[in-house]
Each structure stands twice: as structure tokens, then as C-alpha cells.
Amino acid sequence: MPGDSTRMSSYARSVMSVFLKDWRSELRTRYAMNALLMFVVTTIAIVLFSLGSEGAPSDALSGMLWTVIFFSAMSGLSRTFVMEEERGTTFTLQLLAPPSAVFFGKLLFNLVLVLGLNAVTILLYLALITGFVIQTLSIFLVAVLLGSLGFAAAATVIAAIIARANTRGTLYPVLSFPVLLPLLLTVINATRLASEGAYFQEAYGEFQILISYIVVVVVVSSMLFEYIWKD
Amino acid sequence: MTNALTLSGKGLGKSFNGRAVFHDVSFSVEEHQTLLITGHNGSGKSTLMKIICQVLTPSAGHVQVGRADSAGDGGRDLFGFVSPYLQMFEEFSAMENLAVAMGIRGRQWNKREAAALLERVGLDPDRDEPVRTYSSGMKQRVKYAFALLHHPPVLLLDEPAANLDAEGVSAVRSIMAAQRKAGILVVATNDPGDVDTPDVMVDLDARR
Amino acid sequence: MAWKIFMGVLLTLVIVLGIGLPMSPHPQTWYELPVIPGLEEKARIIFFHVPTAWLSTLAFLTSMAYAIQYLRKRDPLDDIKSSAAAGLGFVFCVLATLTGAVWAKFNWGSYWNWDPRETSIFVLLLIYGAYFSLRSAVEQEEKRAALSSVYSIIAAVTAPFFIFIMPRIMTGLHPGAKGDPNGAGPVVEFKMAPPMRVIFFASLIGFTLLFIWMFRLRVRTAQLEQAHHAKG
Numbered sequence: 001m002p003g004d005s006t007r008m009s010s011y012a013r014s015v016m017s018v019f020l021k022d023w024r025s026e027l028r029t030r031y032a033m034n035a036l037l038m039f040v041v042t043t044i045a046i047v048l049f050s051l052g053s054e055g056a057p058s059d060a061l062s063g064m065l066w067t068v069i070f071f072s073a074m075s076g077l078s079r080t081f082v083m084e085e086e087r088g089t090t091f092t093l094q095l096l097a098p099p100s101a102v103f104f105g106k107l108l109f110n111l112v113l114v115l116g117l118n119a120v121t122i123l124l125y126l127a128l129i130t131g132f133v134i135q136t137l138s139i140f141l142v143a144v145l146l147g148s149l150g151f152a153a154a155a156t157v158i159a160a161i162i163a164r165a166n167t168r169g170t171l172y173p174v175l176s177f178p179v180l181l182p183l184l185l186t187v188i189n190a191t192r193l194a195s196e197g198a199y200f201q202e203a204y205g206e207f208q209i210l211i212s213y214i215v216v217v218v219v220v221s222s223m224l225f226e227y228i229w230k231d
Numbered sequence: 232m233t234n235a236l237t238l239s240g241k242g243l244g245k246s247f248n249g250r251a252v253f254h255d256v257s258f259s260v261e262e263h264q265t266l267l268i269t270g271h272n273g274s275g276k277s278t279l280m281k282i283i284c285q286v287l288t289p290s291a292g293h294v295q296v297g298r299a300d301s302a303g304d305g306g307r308d309l310f311g312f313v314s315p316y317l318q319m320f321e322e323f324s325a326m327e328n329l330a331v332a333m334g335i336r337g338r339q340w341n342k343r344e345a346a347a348l349l350e351r352v353g354l355d356p357d358r359d360e361p362v363r364t365y366s367s368g369m370k371q372r373v374k375y376a377f378a379l380l381h382h383p384p385v386l387l388l389d390e391p392a393a394n395l396d397a398e399g400v401s402a403v404r405s406i407m408a409a410q411r412k413a414g415i416l417v418v419a420t421n422d423p424g425d426v427d428t429p430d431v432m433v434d435l436d437a438r439r
Numbered sequence: 440m441a442w443k444i445f446m447g448v449l450l451t452l453v454i455v456l457g458i459g460l461p462m463s464p465h466p467q468t469w470y471e472l473p474v475i476p477g478l479e480e481k482a483r484i485i486f487f488h489v490p491t492a493w494l495s496t497l498a499f500l501t502s503m504a505y506a507i508q509y510l511r512k513r514d515p516l517d518d519i520k521s522s523a524a525a526g527l528g529f530v531f532c533v534l535a536t537l538t539g540a541v542w543a544k545f546n547w548g549s550y551w552n553w554d555p556r557e558t559s560i561f562v563l564l565l566i567y568g569a570y571f572s573l574r575s576a577v578e579q580e581e582k583r584a585a586l587s588s589v590y591s592i593i594a595a596v597t598a599p600f601f602i603f604i605m606p607r608i609m610t611g612l613h614p615g616a617k618g619d620p621n622g623a624g625p626v627v628e629f630k631m632a633p634p635m636r637v638i639f640f641a642s643l644i645g646f647t648l649l650f651i652w653m654f655r656l657r658v659r660t661a662q663l664e665q666a667h668h669a670k671g
Contacts, residue, residue: 013334098307161589162573178598182600189604224592249665
């Protein structure tokens with residue numbers, strides 16, 4: 001039906017416009033980017049200091065990589081919703097777009113941030129931490145891509161929740177950690193497999209878990225977002 | 232009158248923390264009519280306005296809006312909204328704000344029409360500074376352009392004259408007159424001088 | 440009323456018999472519990488530890504069910520029920536963690552081993568903690584109810600992933616874990632002597648009734664509190 005296709009393209013335009021609004025606003029203010037970058041640099045520095053000249057086993061290093069990513073992400077990914085709430089533009093967006101379009105636009109924005117954050121963190125980590133070597137690049141790349149998508153999805157819906165609460169700062173990691181832990185444990189395991197040189201097939205189980213996690217979190221979040229977003 | 236636009240509310244109530252702000256509010260207006268909502272500060276005028284434009288879910292009752300032949304057409308694009316608590320995206324210029332709004336509505340963007348509208352509310356369309364640098368009166372004018380750009384059949388004005396000078400107020404009067412020709416006008420105010428001849432009135436002080 | 444008396448009798452019997460019945464290597468009479476090599480008297484924990492762990496999960500699911508109900512109907516009573524179930528779940532979760540940790544110290548040598556079930560109950564504790572932090576951070580009641588309902592549903596749909604993840608990462612110490620000679624899986628088929636089995640299931644039923652009773656009490660006090668606030 002032609003009516004359906006115009007409605008679809010109008011919805012897609014809504015989603016893209018929410019994303020572009022945040023993206024252009026971020027390029028002008030750099031709030032989230034600066035916070036993320038500073039967190040990555042400081043946490044990697046702490047890891048370097050604590051390791052000193054000694055190495056660490058590959059599973060410890062894989063775990064630490066994702067610890068750095070988790071806490072850095074927690075410093076910046078809530079901005080997209082907290083900014084709207086602080087400036088009073090939540091109501092403006094409510095007037096303009098259906099809740100799910102806002103959710104997917106914000107999800108897209110956080111996905112771009114997470115991918116950028118992960119790229120920077122991983123490059124720095126590989127360059128600075130000598131004991132950390134990726135032997136099976138294919139496992140690592142798939143795990144990082146799937147991990148980023150799942151991470152962005154869960155972080156976006158939790159950000160939407162905490163933005164509507166009165167105290168936000170510490171609440172974000174507290175609420176995110178139990179929800180993100182299944183994802184973190186799985187990507188850490190996949191990273192360990194990649195650094196130990198496992199065959200690509202050996203990580204199939206991890207990929208299955210990551211894909212189902214993404215599907216579950218995206219579907220459930222987009223269904224529940226309306227209840228977070230509308231008063 | 233078979234295809235007339237109507238806006239009605241039946242038994243509307245809203246409570247926060249278990250306390251009712253107002254209860255059992257009903258009204259019905261048709262095309263070319265004005266609905267006036269009055270009440271002292273804190274009587275829930277803004278709450279009722281948000282319920283009418285379907286941003287806020289009422290605790291009781293329901294709102295119906297649309298044309299007689301298209302039941303259930305309660306989309307966001309039916310409404311334009313102006314109020315002191317509505318905030319623009321302040322890091323963007325007035326023109327950018329309008330472009331962002333139309334984009335998020337999923338609508339086509341027509342720059343020439345937007346420029347004409349900004350001139351109509353007394354703003355310079357070529358002004359590039361972000362809205363953050365505008366005076367409160369100028370911000371109020373941007374909000375009028377923001378509310379009118381998609382030609383809403385229902386225009387909601389919460390304290391229409393807030394922050395405006397005499398020139399702004401007369402611009403608002405002509406906007407209100409034009410809206411009564413085009414559709415439905417809803418005004419919430421404490422100042423009865425804001426609206427000349429309301430067709431339907433809701434006094435929230437009587438609905439506590 | 441009758442069911443409360445039944446529950447009292449049942450739980451008294453479970454406590455008295457669970458702790459009091461003698462154990463012998465070759466049980467001769469119905470009231471002697473068999474000795475399980477390597478566990479001996481420590482086996483009695485199963486009558487108390489497993490029901491508390493079972494209740495912390497049951498309470499979590501109850502809380503989620505009322506959360507869904509709240510979002511559908513917006514009845515404040517459903518939010519009261521959801522948070523009451525979560526509160527009880529938290530208490531039982533702490534009890535299960537403590538009884539488990541003390542027992543693990545004597546049987547496995549340390550209080551905490553990050554075995555899959557220990558990790559799962561730790562995550563459950565974190566979820567409960569996060570849920571109550573969120574509730575205390577939102578003042579407006581309708582908003583608090585909606586946000587905490589959404590959070591408990593999101594936590595409930597992501598938590599089951601641990602069932603699939605844990606066995607891949609570590610071997611377990613609990614029955615039913617990877618490497619258990621009796622077979623691995625989330626549901627454990629207990630190989631228990633008849634008298635033990637009777638006490639065990641009596642305990643499960645008794646604790647579940649206790650949960651229902653405490654749940655109803657909490658809901659009623661919360662309702663009275665709210666009515667009091669609305670008046671004052």
C-alpha cells in the first residue's frame with residue numbers, strides 16, 4: 001500500500017532527524033565526546049600504572065579492556081537523555097515524534113558513540129598494553145560489533161530511565177551493571193578466545209548469546225520506552 | 232457540518248501522588264470555535280493542556296479529536312503548542328529549530344515557507360545566532376513559528392501573551408484570529424483580556 | 440486462617456525434624472536420615488537454603504508480573520504489590536546468600552567461589568539493590584511506579600541469559616552444574632532418601648506459604664500507610 005510506505009518513510013525520517021539533531025548538537029558542544037575520551041585515557045593510564053612492567057594473563061587483560069569500556073561508557077552515554085531533561089526539551093520532543101522514533105534515534109546516536117569509544121579504547125589498549133595480542137581477528141571484530149550494539153541498546157534504555165529520576169549521577173552504573181553483565185561476560189569470553197587464537201567456530205556460542213541478547217533488549221526496550229517517556 | 236473538526240474531553244481527571252489536581256472536566260468544541268481554560272496558578276491549566284495534546288495520559292476520562300469521518304485520528308500533527316515552559320533547542324538558530332522540528336515530525340522541509348513564517352512573527356530568518364542568545368520575548372516568537380509551521384488544525388496557547396511586548400501581542404491577536412478561521416483555538420490564561428469571545432469555557436477552580 | 444495454622448505446624452515440624460532427626464550410615468527406621476559421604480550433618484542445610492533461594496526467585500517473578508500488570512492497568516495497588524514482592528525477595532536473597540556462604544566455608548573451603556549459582560544470586564542481589572536505588576531516587580509516585588516497573592521487566596528479561604552464559608565460563612560446585620556426575624541442567628533431580636525428601640518438600644511448601652503471608656501483610660501495611668499519607 002502506498003499509504004504504508006509513506007508512513008514508513010516518514011517514520012524513518014523522524015528517527016534520522018532525532019539522531020541528526022543530537023549529532024549536530026554534540027558536534028557543537030562535545031559534552032559526551034570529551035567525557036568519554038577523558039575517561040578512556042585516565043582508566044587506561046590506571047591499568048598501565050598498576051600493571052607496571054609485569055604482564056597479566058590474557059583473560060585478565062580481556063576483562064580489564066571491557067572494564068575500561070564499561071566505565072567510560074557510563075560517563076557519557078546518559079547525556080543524550082539527561083540533556084533533554086535538564087534543558088526541558090523532553091516535552092518538545094514529546095510534541096514532535098512518537099516515543100519509539102525518539103528511542104531509535106537516540107539508540108542510533110549512542111551506537112555511534114559506543115563504536116567510536118570502542119575503536120579509540122581498543123587501539124590505545126592494543127598499542128599501550130604489550131601483553132594484549134589479538135590472534136583471531138575475526139572473532140574479535142564480530143564480538144566488538146555485536147557487543148557495541150547490545151551495549152548501546154541496554155545503555156540507551158537505562159539512560160532514559162535515569163534521566164527521569166531526581167538523582168542521576170551514581171544511578172546510571174548501578175542500574176546498568178546487572179543488565180549489562182550477561183553481555184559483558186560474553187564479550188570478555190569472546191575477547192579471551194580471540195587473544196588465545198581460538199578457531200572462529202569456537203566462538204559461535206558467544207555470538208548466538210550476543211545476537212539473542214541484542215534482539216531481546218531492543219524489542220523489549222522499544223516496547224517499554226513509551227512508559228518511560230510519557231508522564 | 233458532517234466533516235467538521237471537533238475536539239472534546241469527557242470526564243477528564245488527573246492526580247499526582249494520589250492527589251487530584253482536577254476531576255470530571257468535560258468540554259466539546261468545533262471548528263472555528265475557541266476553548267478558554269481558566270483557573271488560578273496551580274489549578275492544572277498546563278496539565279489539562281498537555282492532556283489535550285495527548286502528551287500526558289489522564290488518570291480518568293479521555294480526549295477525542297478529529298474529523299467526524301475519520302474516527303480515531305489523534306496524531307501529534309493535529310496540534311500546535313505554545314507555552315512559557317516549552318523549550319526550543321537552544322544551540323540551534325531559529326531556522327534550524329524549525330528544520331529540526333519538521334524533520335522529527337517526519338515532514339518535508341520547505342525553507343521558503345519557514346522564512347515567511349519567521350517574518351510573520353517578527354523575526355529575521357537570516358539570523359544565524361543560536362536561540363540561546365535570544366531575549367525571552369524573541370524566544371516566545373520562535374515558539375509561535377515552531378507551533379504553526381505544520382498548519383495544525385488545533386492550536387493550543389498556554390499564557391499566549393507571556394514575555395511579549397505590545398507589538399508581539401498584536402501579532403498574537405492576528406494569529407489567534409487566523410486560527411479561528413482555520414480550525415480550533417484553545418487558550419489557557421489568567422488574563423481574560425487575552426481572548427475576546429470564547430465559545431466554550433472551562434473553569435478549573437470549580438473542578439478541584 | 441486455617442492455612443496459617445497449617446503453615447505454622449509445617450514449618451515447626453520442618454525445623455524440629457530437619458535439625459533434630461538423627462543421621463546414621465545405614466538407616467534402620469523411618470526417622471533416621473541417611474549419611475551422605477562428604478556432607479554428613481552439613482546436609483541439613485538443604486532444608487533451609489534451597490527454599491530461601493527458591494523464594495528469592497519466586498519473589499522476583501511475582502514482582503515482575505505485578506510490574507507488567509501495573510503498566511497495563513495503572514492501578515497503584517499493583518505497584519505496591521510489585522515493590523512488596525521485591526522487598527521480600529531481597530530479604531530471602533540475602534538469607535540464601537548468607538546460608539550458602541557459611542555452608543560453603545565449611546564444605547568447599549571458602550565463603551565465596553564464584554560458582555555459577557553464587558554468581559547468579561549475586562546478580563539477583565545487584566538487581567534488587569538497583570531496583571530500590573531507583574525507587575528512592577524518584578519522588579513522584581506514578582513516575583516511580585512506571586520507571587521501576589520498566590526496570591524490573593528489563594532486568595527480568597536479561598537475567599535468564601546467565602543460564603546459558605555461566606556454564607560456558609566456569610565449572611560449578613552446586614549440584615546440576617557442568618561436571619556433575621548426575622547430569623547438568625538448571626533443574627536438578629535430587630537423589631534423596633524418602634524421609635529427607637518429605638522434609639525438603641514440606642519445607643518448600645511451608646516457606647512458600649510464609650512468603651504469601653508476609654506478602655499480604657506488607658501489601659496491607661503499605662496500603663494503610665498510603666491512605667494515611669493521602670489524609671495527612
